[in-house]
Amino acid sequence: MSIALASYLIGIIGSLLLLTMIVILEAGDLYRAIYTMAVQSFLIALAGAVLGSATGNIDLWVIAGLTLAVKVVALPWLLLMVIHRMRIHRKIEVLMPVTVTLAIAAAIVMLTFYLSSSLGSVTQVITGNALPIGISLMLIGILVMMSRRTALMQMVGLFASENGIFFTAMAVSQGMPLIIEIGVTLDVILGALVMGVIILRVKSSIGSDIADLDELKG
Amino acid sequence: MELAKISWISALGQAALLVMLGPLVTGVIQKIKARLQCRQGAGVTQPYRDLVKLFRKGTVQADTASPFFRIAPALVLGATLAAALLVPVIFAPVTSGAATLLPLGDALLLLGWLALARFLTAAAALDAGGAFGGMGASREMTVATLVEPALILVIFSVAVVAGTTDLGAIAGHPVAMRASFGASDLLALFAMLILLIAETGRIPVDNPDTHLELTMLHEGMLLEHSGPGLGCLVLANHTKQIVLMAFVQSLFFPFKAAGMDPLALALGLLAFLLGALALSVFLAVVESMYAKLRFFNLPQFLSVSLLSAFLAVALRLL
Numbered sequence: 001m002s003i004a005l006a007s008y009l010i011g012i013i014g015s016l017l018l019l020t021m022i023v024i025l026e027a028g029d030l031y032r033a034i035y036t037m038a039v040q041s042f043l044i045a046l047a048g049a050v051l052g053s054a055t056g057n058i059d060l061w062v063i064a065g066l067t068l069a070v071k072v073v074a075l076p077w078l079l080l081m082v083i084h085r086m087r088i089h090r091k092i093e094v095l096m097p098v099t100v101t102l103a104i105a106a107a108i109v110m111l112t113f114y115l116s117s118s119l120g121s122v123t124q125v126i127t128g129n130a131l132p133i134g135i136s137l138m139l140i141g142i143l144v145m146m147s148r149r150t151a152l153m154q155m156v157g158l159f160a161s162e163n164g165i166f167f168t169a170m171a172v173s174q175g176m177p178l179i180i181e182i183g184v185t186l187d188v189i190l191g192a193l194v195m196g197v198i199i200l201r202v203k204s205s206i207g208s209d210i211a212d213l214d215e216l217k218g
Numbered sequence: 219m220e221l222a223k224i225s226w227i228s229a230l231g232q233a234a235l236l237v238m239l240g241p242l243v244t245g246v247i248q249k250i251k252a253r254l255q256c257r258q259g260a261g262v263t264q265p266y267r268d269l270v271k272l273f274r275k276g277t278v279q280a281d282t283a284s285p286f287f288r289i290a291p292a293l294v295l296g297a298t299l300a301a302a303l304l305v306p307v308i309f310a311p312v313t314s315g316a317a318t319l320l321p322l323g324d325a326l327l328l329l330g331w332l333a334l335a336r337f338l339t340a341a342a343a344l345d346a347g348g349a350f351g352g353m354g355a356s357r358e359m360t361v362a363t364l365v366e367p368a369l370i371l372v373i374f375s376v377a378v379v380a381g382t383t384d385l386g387a388i389a390g391h392p393v394a395m396r397a398s399f400g401a402s403d404l405l406a407l408f409a410m411l412i413l414l415i416a417e418t419g420r421i422p423v424d425n426p427d428t429h430l431e432l433t434m435l436h437e438g439m440l441l442e443h444s445g446p447g448l449g450c451l452v453l454a455n456h457t458k459q460i461v462l463m464a465f466v467q468s469l470f471f472p473f474k475a476a477g478m479d480p481l482a483l484a485l486g487l488l489a490f491l492l493g494a495l496a497l498s499v500f501l502a503v504v505e506s507m508y509a510k511l512r513f514f515n516l517p518q519f520l521s522v523s524l525l526s527a528f529l530a531v532a533l534r535l536l
Binding site: 008106109129 | 401408515536
């Protein structure tokens with residue numbers, strides 16, 4: 001695969017990633033947010049495969065496979081299982097109106113595009129827009145974590161943010177060293193497991209959601 | 219002189235084609251919906267029969283209605299037909315930059331005609347003095363304030379590349395200069411598909427099949443009309459729908475005939491029909507899959523399209 005084709009495909013994948021992020025922000029229902037997060041991770045795996053075949057870097061193929069197994073299959077399954085076990089209602093509770101978060105997201109994207117054009121010296125292997133898209137994905141993921149009440153939605157935000165970091169790393173530096181990528185992935189799995197366990201334990205022992213722990217602050 | 223003549227003929231011919239095919243598109247959408255719901259459904263020509271029936275009937279109108287109420291349907295139809303003149307359907311000569319063959323107006327004027335038609339419909343609904351009409355009008359205008367800025371942003375995201383807002387020039391732009399189907403086109407197309415649902419009054423936003431719900435937007439405004447007046451408004455609605463479909467195609471999938479060659483014209487027509495069919499299937503499937511949104515959730519739904527259209531422009535410019 002030629003570099004030109006790869007950078008065209010990465011551009012397309014980048015805009016699809018932004019789209020999935022908008023859908024996650026807008027989603028009023030946990031299932032849709034989780035499925036969209038899985039689609040987003042699938043796009044990340046796809047980006048890894050495209051870059052892998054364009055640059056001949058075997059590590060990227062491994063990372064793509066790892067992303068596919070962990071983020072597309074395992075983590076969404078874990079989240080869905082937690083929903084199932086807790087029998088919580090599917091509606092997402094928000095801290096601020098969704099339209100406000102969408103407006104903030106627009107501002108974030110504008111700002112990252114504007115600021116990353118001043119990072120002239122960053123030599124990008126593949127494409128122009130991948131760096132600002134990756135950074136804005138990361139920031140919007142953090143926005144999701146900030147603006148949602150329930151722990152599950154915050155996990156979705158964390159994974160989306162993680163996807164942004166992966167995309168940035170892949171597009172800018174042909175991927176981090178494999179050992180670091182694996183470490184990061186393990187961190188995510190561990191984080192997800194711990195969060196899942198905590199949510200379930202809190203729910204089963206005191207029968208309330210994580211957000212209610214705020215009231216314990218002295 | 220010769221060129222101007224050709225362009226007038228092509229504009230009038232394409233507008234006539236759109237008006238002829240408009241009811242058929244509605245019929246096809248209704249047929250697909252019926253099949254998806256395991257019903258037989260009416261034939262695809264049913265909207266034509268409805269129109270003929272309406273134009274044969276007499277008119278009944280409220281005592282409180284002014285003469286404006288009487289002429290409003292014709293004005294709405296006129297504004298929609300004017301919009302139909304502006305959109306290339308099968309013929310879009312390749313031009314270089316701003317020089318254009320159709321001296322009628324650009325994409326922004328098209329939106330202006332549609333907005334005028336919408337305003338006239340709403341004004342007539344208020345004029346009749348019915349409660350449903352007033353409510354439908356207020357809701358329709360609320361949706362319009364959310365839809366129209368996003369539509370204009372979608373146009374800008376494409377116009378930035380083409381260097382003009384003229385639809386004929388955009389559709390006839392040499393493919394190489396349009397830099398192929400790129401990343402920001404995808405975002406703009408996504409926004410446009412949501413806007414298409416809102417503009418054609420289909421299910422997550424409005425329900426075209428009912429007259430008896432408190433949730434209706436467009437149908438509420440038509441309640442007071444009857445006979446030929448209602449026929450004009452229904453025809454205007456069919457035409458608006460197919461005009462928007464042609465609009466989507468000429469922005470994103472411009473496979474138009476470049477000259478008056480019969481084979482090229484046939485191919486252009488075929489491409490247009492396929493595109494219209496694809497969009498009809500899209501609308502029918504979305505309508506069958508989703509429930510109507512609460513009216514107060516609409517701003518959230520529509521702001522998604524506003525955001526992605528905005529991002530499409532941002533990706534183009536930055």
